[in-house]
Amino acid sequence: MEQAQHLSANNTMLPLSMIDDLPFGNSRRSRNEAKYNEMKNSVMKRGVIQPVLVRPAADRFEIVAGYGRLSASRELGLTEIPVLIKPLSDAEALEHQIEENVNRESLSIIDECKAVQQLSAFYNGDRQAIADRLVWSSKKVNERIEILKCCEEVLDAVSWGSITVGHALLLAPFSVKLQQGTLKKIIAEKWTVSYLRQRASKGQQYLTLAKFDTQDCNLCPHNSEAQSGLFGLDSHKAACSNISCFKEKTNQWLETRKVELSEQYGTVLLVQQINEADRNSVDALTVGETQFLTGCQACEKRVVLIDDRLGRSLGSTIDNQCIDQICFNKCIEALTTTPPLVSSVSEKNNEELPESSVTTEKAAPQKGASSKTKTTNKPVSCAVPKKVVETNKAILRETSAELLMPNEHFQLAMSYAALKRLCTGYTATSSELASPTHFEETIKSALRVSVEELKAEIINATLHLATKQDAQNFSMTDIMINCMSFADNARQVAVAKWNPTKALLAEYTVGSLTALCIKAGLDTAMNNHEAGSFNKAAASGKGKFIDTIIATEFDWSDFAPDEYLALIK
Known part of the structure; x- marks a missing residue:
């Protein structure tokens, strides 16, 4: 494949015909024509001196930074251009692009606003995360978002x-x-x-x-x-x-409304924060019933937008909006069958959301969407909320400690890794232990050698231990979880450890809870007892829904969420 010829080197010459635009385009809204023509003249005389940044995409490449140089090269009839090839996620690509534009030639204020708007989709509206990544002040980010309220x-x-x-x-x-x-x-x-x-x-x-x-x-x-x-x-x-005073009271009302909506969606963003081109209406018709019910409903990229501008549109909302364009497109492509229409739990929920005098805009179905609900045999896509991931990690860390701490081999492995972390210039005598440098890899390598060999290595490391210390940052939670595979029956014990407590369920949104219950089979159990009872419970509000889940007699012993089990390597 032609792409493989260029991947072997980070810096290389690449044919212009192999370079495409990013799916989300260039963050610059306009450019200084005088400076562009000056740069174009330079390319005509000297060629492109500084490589453009591209990322691999399928069997081709996508331009991340250097749109001006690429455009000038095409206009001048050049056939190739120097490139720096770097594998990047969509968020990383957009960040590189913005940083390139800001550093090379200052973006206009409006371009900066549009850039923040694009990053909002990647960071779920987390303004501090955007500020940290762009090395901007929170005030600067907040001002750019405020300006986006302008027509x-x-x-x-x-x-x-x-x-x-x-x-x-x-x-x-x-x-x-x-x-x-x-x-x-x-x-x-x-x-x-x-x-x-x-x-x-x-x-x-x-x-x-x-x-x-x-x-x-x-x-x-x-x-x-x-x-x-x-x-x-x-x-x-x-x-x-x-x-x-009007604005203050309005903001208080909006905060209350955002709390109500966050129980259903988790993330509530301002309409102006997300460009219309960066969001799509998502439901069982557009992505398939299985994907929507067990994936999209639980996904943190499914958000609700609320308008906070004073005027007639104040408080209006647009629900079921997917702000992950790439994932949305993949879900559309994954559809394989079109069975009869089955009404979704999400639709029921949306019909019974408290209105509080707020009009809700229902976006039109995507072009080409079938009138029948579609399903797919492809894996379900879902970006799990961070709070759920952290809670799952906490449960598994405790489980890993129960499994591993009684094990003498693990205790020795931890002791050796801690000693080696403090050593400077120490080389292990065991070939298995000689290469690892990171704390986690050292523990895993120590678990692969015999107890006798490990004890001897601990003696050598203790003798070698000097006064200088090597400070390394690591997550003990991740290390403990990743070492669980060395314990017997780790997966079975982890499944048994997960229990749907009230505190744990409170960290889920209504959509996530609905998906969780469907995967576990609780919806079937409830409906077998009383037809329609699950939909009724799901639409009763988060607090009552959780109470119903806990009160329902159901055997959870053999079930744990996919996102929980996925953490076990």
Whole structure:
């Protein structure tokens, strides 16, 4: 295969015909044409001096960083280009791309906003994780996300220099209609940021658009309806002139709503945080019933989006959104059969979610989606929530200690590894123990030699131990779990150790709990006892659902979640 000829070297010349764009494109929204032409002239005279970054993809390669150099080479009719080949995940590729653009030529503010928007999909909206990866301050990330609340006209005006970022930040909280109208006045009348701030502080929000309880607003002096009543004026549509108070109460309502939604989905993101091109509606029709019920429902990449802009769209939600474009495409491709339609538990849940006066937008099915529910024989894809993974690891670490600590061989292996970690320049006499350098590999190698040989090595290491210490970072939890394979009946003991306690189940979302019960067979057991009882329990809210799961007489002894068992190497 042609690709293999180039993989043997990290730095090589690669035909332009073998390089494709990334699935999510380039994070730069625009480029400086003058600088681009300058670079293009340089390529014409000297060729491409600095390699572009590519990653292997199937039997070809995808451009990660160096879009400008690649574009210039194509326009100039070059046939090959120097490349640095590096295997990268989608998240890593996007991060490299953003860092390249930021370091080579500063991204515009709007480009930075769009970059943060793309990373939000990879990091499930974790702003601190985005800030850490880009080496930005949390304030900088928060400002970029706030600007994303602006309509496209405002964002374009910032890009063109018609208004400043300060103008955009003041416009961001308001409705699209108000943003558009105010933008025209800012440009036409050349409003300063200071003047806009004054105008914004005097703005009003109709109380009919409020999502919070407005009972306390009836006698508030900032309520225009209360004012008209006091002075005998004609009644009119009630509006609040204390925008900061309106926003504060709205944010409190949003936080409560996010908690309600997080029980079902786990992750609640702002509509503006995720670009529409980076999300897809997911259900049993688009990815198949098995994948949806036992995979997507439990996946942390299935999120709900909520609009927090003041205006008519405030509080509206879009549910069942998959923000892993690559995985979504793989699930679509994996469909193999189209049996009759079977209504899903998720659909039932969504119908009975508490509305709280919030309109929920149901996205249209994907183009080409069958009218029948599809299933697949392919493995189910699911990104397990981190909290669930950590809880599973904690259970398995305790299990591994129970299995391994009574074992003299393991005790000696731990002792030897700890001694060797403290040694500087020590070389083991055993060939099996001579090569490992990491703490975990040292333990595993020690478990492969005989007890007598290990004891002799411990004596040698103790004699060699010097005053200098070698500090290494490692996870003892992972080490203990990965050593479980040296114990007898490790898998059986681990399965028996897992029990669906209330505290453990509380870390799952409703979707994850539903998938868990279906895999275990609890749904069948409940429905055999009373038809439809499982769907009813799943739609009753997270707390009641967990209580029902625990109260149901069911034998869990031979079951443990796939994500739990997958941790056992």
